[in-house]
Amino acid sequence: MGDVRNGIATRAGAMILAPVGWLAKVFDAPLRMLQRRTGSNGMAVFFLAPNMLVFGIFVLFPLVINILYSMTGGGALFLGERTFVGADQYGRLFSCGSYLDPKSCTEDLFWIAVWNTLAFVVLQVAMMVAVALVTALVLNRELRARSFWRAVFFFPVLLSPVVVGLIWRWILQRQGLLNLMVFEAGGTPVNWLVERNWAFTAAIMVSVWAHVGFYALILLAGLQAIPKDLYEAAEMDGTRPMRVFWRITLPLLAPNLLVVLVLTLIRAVQIFDEIYVLTGGGPGTSTLFLTQYIYEVGFASMLRNPGLASAASILMGAVLVVLTLIQLGIARRNEQRGKMR
Amino acid sequence: MRMNSIILGLSAGLLSSTAFAGDVRVMWYSDGVEGEVIQDLLNRFMKDNPDINVILDNVAYKVVQEQLPVELEAGRGPDIARVTNIKELADHWLDLTPVVADPAYWQTNFGDQFDWMRPDGSKIIPGFMTQITLTGGFVNKTLFEQAGVPIPADTATWDEWVDAAGKVQQSQQLNAAFAIDRSGHRISAANVSYGANYIGGDRLPAPIDAGTKAFAEKLVNWVADGRMNKEIWVSASGTTYRAGADDFINGQIAYYYSGSWQVANLASKIGKNFDWVATGSPCGTAACTGMPGGAALVAVKYTKNPAEVGKVMDFLGREDIMREFTERTLFLPAHKGVLAGKIDYKTDDENVKASLEAFLKASGKIAPNAAALPAWKWGTPVYGALVTRISQVMAGELKLDEAFVRIDEDIKAQVAEASK
Numbered sequence: 001m002g003d004v005r006n007g008i009a010t011r012a013g014a015m016i017l018a019p020v021g022w023l024a025k026v027f028d029a030p031l032r033m034l035q036r037r038t039g040s041n042g043m044a045v046f047f048l049a050p051n052m053l054v055f056g057i058f059v060l061f062p063l064v065i066n067i068l069y070s071m072t073g074g075g076a077l078f079l080g081e082r083t084f085v086g087a088d089q090y091g092r093l094f095s096c097g098s099y100l101d102p103k104s105c106t107e108d109l110f111w112i113a114v115w116n117t118l119a120f121v122v123l124q125v126a127m128m129v130a131v132a133l134v135t136a137l138v139l140n141r142e143l144r145a146r147s148f149w150r151a152v153f154f155f156p157v158l159l160s161p162v163v164v165g166l167i168w169r170w171i172l173q174r175q176g177l178l179n180l181m182v183f184e185a186g187g188t189p190v191n192w193l194v195e196r197n198w199a200f201t202a203a204i205m206v207s208v209w210a211h212v213g214f215y216a217l218i219l220l221a222g223l224q225a226i227p228k229d230l231y232e233a234a235e236m237d238g239t240r241p242m243r244v245f246w247r248i249t250l251p252l253l254a255p256n257l258l259v260v261l262v263l264t265l266i267r268a269v270q271i272f273d274e275i276y277v278l279t280g281g282g283p284g285t286s287t288l289f290l291t292q293y294i295y296e297v298g299f300a301s302m303l304r305n306p307g308l309a310s311a312a313s314i315l316m317g318a319v320l321v322v323l324t325l326i327q328l329g330i331a332r333r334n335e336q337r338g339k340m341r
Numbered sequence: 342m343r344m345n346s347i348i349l350g351l352s353a354g355l356l357s358s359t360a361f362a363g364d365v366r367v368m369w370y371s372d373g374v375e376g377e378v379i380q381d382l383l384n385r386f387m388k389d390n391p392d393i394n395v396i397l398d399n400v401a402y403k404v405v406q407e408q409l410p411v412e413l414e415a416g417r418g419p420d421i422a423r424v425t426n427i428k429e430l431a432d433h434w435l436d437l438t439p440v441v442a443d444p445a446y447w448q449t450n451f452g453d454q455f456d457w458m459r460p461d462g463s464k465i466i467p468g469f470m471t472q473i474t475l476t477g478g479f480v481n482k483t484l485f486e487q488a489g490v491p492i493p494a495d496t497a498t499w500d501e502w503v504d505a506a507g508k509v510q511q512s513q514q515l516n517a518a519f520a521i522d523r524s525g526h527r528i529s530a531a532n533v534s535y536g537a538n539y540i541g542g543d544r545l546p547a548p549i550d551a552g553t554k555a556f557a558e559k560l561v562n563w564v565a566d567g568r569m570n571k572e573i574w575v576s577a578s579g580t581t582y583r584a585g586a587d588d589f590i591n592g593q594i595a596y597y598y599s600g601s602w603q604v605a606n607l608a609s610k611i612g613k614n615f616d617w618v619a620t621g622s623p624c625g626t627a628a629c630t631g632m633p634g635g636a637a638l639v640a641v642k643y644t645k646n647p648a649e650v651g652k653v654m655d656f657l658g659r660e661d662i663m664r665e666f667t668e669r670t671l672f673l674p675a676h677k678g679v680l681a682g683k684i685d686y687k688t689d690d691e692n693v694k695a696s697l698e699a700f701l702k703a704s705g706k707i708a709p710n711a712a713a714l715p716a717w718k719w720g721t722p723v724y725g726a727l728v729t730r731i732s733q734v735m736a737g738e739l740k741l742d743e744a745f746v747r748i749d750e751d752i753k754a755q756v757a758e759a760s761k
């Protein structure tokens with residue numbers, strides 16, 4: 001029976017691969033000729049060209065356009081019809097008595113968004129890394145129905161940010177589920193999305209809930225790559241669990257933790273969708289973050305200001321480039337360490 | 342939300358770029374049942390005109406607000422669109438004069454609102470208003486009766502209305518006495534009632550005046566003392582729109598200031614839960630005015646089929662068709678002939694009939710400063726600045742005086758930018 005199955009599988013494989021082999025034969029001669037003419041480096045360029053073309057059209061070209069927009073003003077939408085204003089839009093964004101006091105700035109909402117985003121990044125990243133680590137540690141243990149629990153924590157990652165925002169809005173609004181529970185427990189309901197501090201806290205909690213599964217998965221992979229014999233040796237030595245965590249788990253998990261840290265930082269700077277649905281940037285401007293500011297100035301206002309929105313997005317992009325370079329540096333360092341081992 | 346808008350916009354854009362001879366694409370958004378009604382009417386038109394294929398693209402309101410302007414700037418778009426930001430986009434509308442059967446009929450019946458939809462000084466026929474809207478209040482009669490509080494008279498001031506609603510709030514232990522939609526357009530009615538005039542001598546925005554300041558101060562105080570529902574205005578930033586309709590529908594406020602377009606929505610959702618009625622607009626020191634506005638059906642000048650567009654517009658603008666549309670959608674009509682005749686709204690709901698009559702009555706009390714705003718191109722930056730800054734005051738981020746300075750600066754900056 002097994003032989004029959006193997007025979008069928010082999011034949012099926014051969015049938016699938018036959019066109020590939022045929023294509024390879026057809027293109028072999030022209031590709032060899034191309035390689036003779038262009039050399040190995042030329043062939044690399046040839047194979048990379050389609051990817052570079054897509055990257056150029058969808059990333060580089062919009063980036064250049066965005067930079068050009070940031071140097072224009074006026075109500076017209078198309079670049080050719082807009083007035084060149086040089087660095088005026090950047091000047092307007094940076095026109096401040098004191099950057100620590102948004103009220104002293106011409107574009108006070110931009111600076112409110114900057115400081116809100118900074119506070120959000122610091123608090124959300126710290127909480128995200130901590131919760132992801134704890135979740136990964138728990139899910140790495142021999143639990144009953146472990147796969148089920150892993151799915152439970154990963155499930156919110158699959159939800160659309162809009163759905164996440166709406167679900168939590170229903171829970172947190174004045175007559176939402178949470179206040180019903182508070183009331184049933186004899187407490188006083190709180191207007192979670194109207195009180196400044198609660199709304200900001202809710203924004204952090206919801207974004208952590210929505211994304212922690214993804215980062216926990218990265219850490220879980222790191223935990224499972226730690227050799228078991230290290231733990232067995234520690235157990236034989238009678239080492240206390242906390243010491244095992246600090247001396248074995250954490251150092252060996254450090255590369256994954258760094259990746260998680262940088263990815264979380266990048267994502268936190270870009271925060272928009274779920275918080276926009278959840279709080280709309282309120283109460284007041286207490287959850288107005290940079291991306292929402294850019295969206296509102298560039299798209300949502302009746303009198304759009306694409307120049308100012310582009311300038312703000314270029315500044316935000318610069319921050320993201322720095323964070324991405326850090327991530328690349330970390331990835332390279334991890335790679336080199338791996339080779340040295 | 343943003344992705345949905347983008348996808349809908351792209352779809353609409355793609356669809357609008359694939360018109361064939363004889364095709365007429367209509368971009369349409371709905372607040373209530375008007376999408377079904379217009380489809381029904383268009384089906385009738387196509388039956389009588391088999392050579393013209395009218396395609397109705399039902400899109401979200403956000404698509405009309407955010408995606409349509411981009412399409413129009415690119416010289417594309419649908420053949421006909423239902424829009425509310427009619428004045429800002431006025432340069433893109435087709436002059437229907439050469440393509441409609443009887444331009445004089447259009448001038449007579451829709452002419453009063455043409456200036457709302459065409460560039461200043463222009464004499465074109467751009468389309469017609471599918472509905473006239475008027476801001477105004479709604480009162481929960483059942484809550485007032487239960488509280489034993491008399492409903493204020495037509496001539497009652499904003500203070501008197503809020504005091505009365507406050508008494509109902511206390512008696513019925515409501516979360517708030519009343520709510521106003523988070524919209525600059527809505528509070529502008531009250532501002533004008535207190536003497537505000539937004540339009541300067543040069544037709545540019547004037548610095549905000551005592552009328553606007555007076556009502557803004559009241560609004561902030563009403564939020565602070567818990568009589569106005571804080572959530573509607575404080576729970577968002579920027580120009581984000583928030584309606585207070587749900588609180589009214591759920592019987593959690595005694596008084597709600599919104600507009601005539603809410604009538605069908607309230608009727609369908611409140612049902613027989615409680616009695617309610619529209620009450621026109623409260624008075625200030627200068628007037629008792631609501632803000633007029635509405636949605637227009639306009640032809641787009643980039644159409645490849647202007648003759649067919651003219652036939653569709655002629656059909657939809659007919660008096661009998663406008664009357665049917667008005668009666669089935671429970672809207673206030675713009676058509677003069679329909680207004681002059683008897684309107685038999687298709688509803689058994691007495692609350693609805695009374696409300697629509699109240700709005701029709703209130704439409705005769707519109708103050709000149711309010712009547713001038715729909716045809717003024719700088720209305721939207723003024724509305725946006727008012728909402729953004731006043732809600733910051735309510736949230737405790739700005740003082741009123743600081744907000745007034747910011748409002749003027751915001752408007753000035755936006756006008757300067759748009760004028761470059």
